[in-house]
Amino acid sequence: MTKVFKxxxxxxxxxxxxxxLLAMARFAFQSVPVALLTGETWLKGWSxxxxxxxxxxxxxxxxxxxxxxxxxxxxILTLVLLLPLAIVTEIKAPRMRPWLTALTxxxxxVPPIALVVGVSVTFRTGAPWFLASVFSLVPFYALWAMPxxxxxLDAGLQAISARTLYEAARSTGASFPTIILRVILPxxxxxxxxxxxLTTALVLGEFAFASLLLKETLPTFMVNFQQSQARAGxxxxxxxxxxxxxxxxxxxxxxxxxxxxxxxxxx
Amino acid sequence: MRSRQLFSQxxxxxxxxLYVAIPFVLFMGLFLIYPTVAIVGSALSPGESGFSLIGxxxxxxxxxxxxxxxSTALAATTALIGGVLGLxxxxxxxxxxxxxxxxSTLDSWSAVASQLGGVPLAFAFIAxxxxxxxxxxxxxxxxxxxxxxxxxxxxxxxxVVVYLYFQxxxxxxxxxxxxxxxxxxxxxxxxxxxxxxxxxxxRVGIPILxxxxxxxxxxxxxxxxxxxxxxxxxxxxxxxxPLQIRFLLQGNVISGEEDLGYAIVTWVIALLLASLFLLTYxxxxxxxxxxx
Numbered sequence: 001m002t003k004v005f006k007x008x009x010x011x012x013x014x015x016x017x018x019x020x021l022l023a024m025a026r027f028a029f030q031s032v033p034v035a036l037l038t039g040e041t042w043l044k045g046w047s048x049x050x051x052x053x054x055x056x057x058x059x060x061x062x063x064x065x066x067x068x069x070x071x072x073x074x075x076i077l078t079l080v081l082l083l084p085l086a087i088v089t090e091i092k093a094p095r096m097r098p099w100l101t102a103l104t105x106x107x108x109x110v111p112p113i114a115l116v117v118g119v120s121v122t123f124r125t126g127a128p129w130f131l132a133s134v135f136s137l138v139p140f141y142a143l144w145a146m147p148x149x150x151x152x153l154d155a156g157l158q159a160i161s162a163r164t165l166y167e168a169a170r171s172t173g174a175s176f177p178t179i180i181l182r183v184i185l186p187x188x189x190x191x192x193x194x195x196x197x198l199t200t201a202l203v204l205g206e207f208a209f210a211s212l213l214l215k216e217t218l219p220t221f222m223v224n225f226q227q228s229q230a231r232a233g234x235x236x237x238x239x240x241x242x243x244x245x246x247x248x249x250x251x252x253x254x255x256x257x258x259x260x261x262x263x264x265x266x267x
Numbered sequence: 268m269r270s271r272q273l274f275s276q277x278x279x280x281x282x283x284x285l286y287v288a289i290p291f292v293l294f295m296g297l298f299l300i301y302p303t304v305a306i307v308g309s310a311l312s313p314g315e316s317g318f319s320l321i322g323x324x325x326x327x328x329x330x331x332x333x334x335x336x337x338s339t340a341l342a343a344t345t346a347l348i349g350g351v352l353g354l355x356x357x358x359x360x361x362x363x364x365x366x367x368x369x370x371s372t373l374d375s376w377s378a379v380a381s382q383l384g385g386v387p388l389a390f391a392f393i394a395x396x397x398x399x400x401x402x403x404x405x406x407x408x409x410x411x412x413x414x415x416x417x418x419x420x421x422x423x424x425x426x427v428v429v430y431l432y433f434q435x436x437x438x439x440x441x442x443x444x445x446x447x448x449x450x451x452x453x454x455x456x457x458x459x460x461x462x463x464x465x466x467x468x469x470r471v472g473i474p475i476l477x478x479x480x481x482x483x484x485x486x487x488x489x490x491x492x493x494x495x496x497x498x499x500x501x502x503x504x505x506x507x508x509p510l511q512i513r514f515l516l517q518g519n520v521i522s523g524e525e526d527l528g529y530a531i532v533t534w535v536i537a538l539l540l541a542s543l544f545l546l547t548y549x550x551x552x553x554x555x556x557x558x559x
Binding site for chain 2: 006009010011016017019020021022023024026027033043067080081082084085089092093095096105106107108109110111112113114115117119121122139140142143201202205206207208210211219220222223224228233234237238240244245248249251252253
């Protein structure tokens with residue numbers, strides 16, 4: 001491969017990634033219609049009013065609050081379900097590990113629409129209040145993020161050789177709760193942060209479940225809002241994009257600093 | 268005596284493991300296994316009239332067959348193009364030592380972009396290649412109508428372009444470890460024994476990379492087959508499988524069509540499950556060389 005080809009390829013790809021974002025930013029922050037864009041007008045009409053329009057929309061804050069609460073509850077549910085299980089599996093019952101690896105991948109196989117339909121058929125008769133609440137999204141999100149969150153936690157346990165730490169602590173006389181609270185958990189901070197940030201990014205961007213269950217979260221609000229206020233909608237989308245990028249960026253940096261290799265890929 | 272103690276120790280440890288697993292198993296059962304089984308069950312007994320494969324057959328006929336064909340074509344095209352471009356990107360990055368910042372930037376960016384499917388991405392491409400898009404206008408001034416090439420966000424090639432936005436970074440991320448698994452010493456060893464670079468690639472490089480590359484493309488295939496939000500925002504009425512399922516199951520049509528929806532879901536689950544098994548197999552083949 002010649003140098004020209006290499007750099008040509010990189011530049012074209014960089015343009016492919018950057019130009020749509022710039023186009024979105026221009027559409028959001030410049031009031032000149034595309035048809036009137038010329039050499040003279042391309043500097044005119046820029047303003048941050050769309051951000052103000054979006055941020056003074058009370059429904060936006062309601063939706064944002066919903067999404068934030070959903071993220072927090074999903075993180076809590078994920079950690080309650082997976083953290084003790086991952087730790088105990090690693091230090092006490094390693095034979096369960098292949099099962100857990102396979103089971104946590106399964107949510108990946110069932111499309112969101114199928115889960116929503118299956119669960120609503122199940123709950124409609126027994127517990128209709130469940131689907132009426134916006135927080136019925138929490139278990140779906142925990143499930144949907146599981147392939148990533150479990151792997152983040154598991155990679156953390158592998159990287160600190162949790163079993164060796166456990167045995168070392170036990171041979172110096174530490175009790176089981178002490179080992180968990182003072183040895184294992186402090187060492188897992190990075191992967192817990194990573195799992196939480198990944199969950200946040202996924203919840204902030206999730207559209208399918210919320211739209212199918214007719215709940216107003218940030219992404220579903222955004223789609224409706226964009227139809228009535230095109231530019232403010234795009235400005236909002238851009239801001240959410242940046243937030244998501246930051247959340248995932250935190251994951252990547254935290255994990256890399258610890259030398260962890262986590263698959264953040266898929267889905 | 269000792270071995271016996273060890274045995275009972277292991278046994279009680281496993282029991283603790285099983286206790287901790289109870290909430291997890293209940294959760295998975297309630298929210299994943301039971302709904303899935305319920306759907307597959309109703310797909311196999313349409314109209315609650317006993318076991319029948321008619322539903323599964325209907326799900327692959329008429330406009331639903333077209334939906335599967337469209338989704339498969341879209342997924343395969345983006346997997347192939349995204350796979351080749353992502354692999355090329357990984358190969359280029361591996362051969363470049365400088366600039367250092369490019370590596371870390373691209374790594375982080377890929378992790379971000381590979382997750383960027385969804386509403387904001389769809390908006391970005393509407394702003395770029397929609398009818399009022401910036402690029403549409405730019406090319407229009409050069410006398411090129413990009414719609415002539417089928418590139419509008421609602422057309423097939425437009426969707427391909429949009430999906431490539433997250434497919435290329437995803438392929439980059441999954442193929443990087445495999446490329447790093449190709450050790451320099453192998454190349455030197457092959458050269459020492461008189462193999463030409465072509466021969467080295469044919470006999471060593473490609474056979475070792477192939478499982479990773481195929482696995483990566485399979486991941487891309489699954490990724491775009493199940494993608495929902497982007498397609499929904501760009502073309503809600505589009506003939507893609509996830510959108511058709513939504514249409515059938517959201518009560519937009521006369522009742523009785525739900526069984527058809529369940530049957531389509533069953534096909535999708537079967538397809539994704541098969542891909543997952545194949546993927547696991549390919550990953551095991553890949554690990555043989557990347558584990559060091």
